[in-house]
Amino acid sequence: MITTDFVHGSPCWLDIGAPDVPATARFYGSVFGWGFQSWGSDPEAGEYGALQLDGKGAAGVGPLTEEGARSAWMIYFRTDDADATAQAVERLGGTVRVPPSDADGWGRMAQLTDPQGGQFAVWQAGEKAQGGLEVADRPGALCWTELYTTDAAGAKAFYGGLFGWTTQDVPLPGDGGGTYSLITPADQPEERMHGGLLQLSAQDLSLTGGRAYWHPVFATADCDATIAKVTENGGSVQMGPEDAEGVGRLAVCLDPNGADFVVLKPSEM
Template sequence: MITTDFVPGSPCWLDLGTPDVRATAAFYGAVLGWEYEPMGGTGEGGDADGGGMEGGMFRKDGKLVAGLGKLTEEGARSAWMIYYSVSDADATTRLVERAGGKVRVAPRDLGEWGRMAQYDDPAGGQFAVWQPGKDSGVELVDEPGSLSWTELYTSDAAGAREFYGGVLGWQFGDIPMPGGEGTYTLITPAGLPQERMQGGLLELPAEHLSLANGRPYWHPVFNVTDCDAAVAAVTANGGSVQMGPTDAEGIGRMAVCLDPSNADFLLLTPAASAGS
């Protein structure tokens, strides 16, 4: 389970780059019950409700759950970026480079809040790290309307294990997929017990990774009280469904979704909640 007791290698933050901040904020508000808080209020380029601002924060029941920003990188797709907590972003950057990854954004300070960097893994999967200062990360996880799992789709599971294990110190464990359809690899931060599993990775053929033009990609899994109702909100607000809702034994009821700008995410009603 993901907690806000962030340790090195655990997911601690996520943000989304989108071509339309206003529409995207409204979408996630409808689907996940998030309140959008524009950064800086009104000002140049802004308007009375902050809809013209370049980005801001999402809150659920007053607690910080994610960030939102204007997609500015030419040719980039709208996608969630997941940040993992580290004690030293500069040392992590050196590990990334030695392990064959690329630095997308070199380590930099964000005021007193912390220090961040963004990378590509050797196969092109994008991820980021956060060295906490005053701010350690999100304030709500593993509850309805918040992050509950992180997941990597990759065409090279062995390579991903070697890279992320070396860079972030993760522990791995394999379980068979239902119906004998391959293996799912579970991820746990270094030195923590199995109940602190925070995510997984799944090997897929490159042709099944069309969202990222064949490259690996990370996506978040959001906890929801009622998967079917959340899926109905996705489609009613301009999003689409790639798979589901479907029941996964021992896990819960889930669906793979795209927001109106084709950023992917999963919705999950955990098994205990789905059966209640």
């Protein structure tokens, strides 16, 4: 499960780059009940801000900053040393897209890419002790992270070397269903599992032109009602809704800008 008690290598924040920040904030507000708090002087200017659930930080939204980038969710993982992590990424065959930099005393961050093209970020909390997510693992909040990759073995080796993650393989249902790998932070018990990775062919990764990518899973109390809000507000459903034994009812959705995310009503919720 994802918690706000962060450890090295655990998800600690996520944000979305959008061509229209106010419109994107309104979409997710309609779907998940999030409010928007600008971290700048003019909330209509499109600058970075927080998406809040009951006044607590659930995610961030800001303008697209990388040339040619598609609108997409970016997942941040906690690190004890952003500079050392960036160096390790290059040593392990990945790429540093945005070098480590300070965020006004709140922390230090870097934007990175794994060897299969999966983009992610790291966050090192600063003197102001801004840890990241203030709410998780409840309806309307992040409850899981997932990597689609063309090379599961390579991804395990990369992230294992980078964060010390351990993985546990479980078979997917059905004939030829493949294998899903559950991810746990280093030296943590199974209840701290925070995500999974799945190997797919490049042809199945059409959103990124065949490159690996991370996406978030948000919990909901009613999957069907949530995807109705997605479509009513200009989004679409890419897959589902469907029931996954032992997991819950889920659907893969796209927001109006084509950014993908999953909504899940966990079986135990």
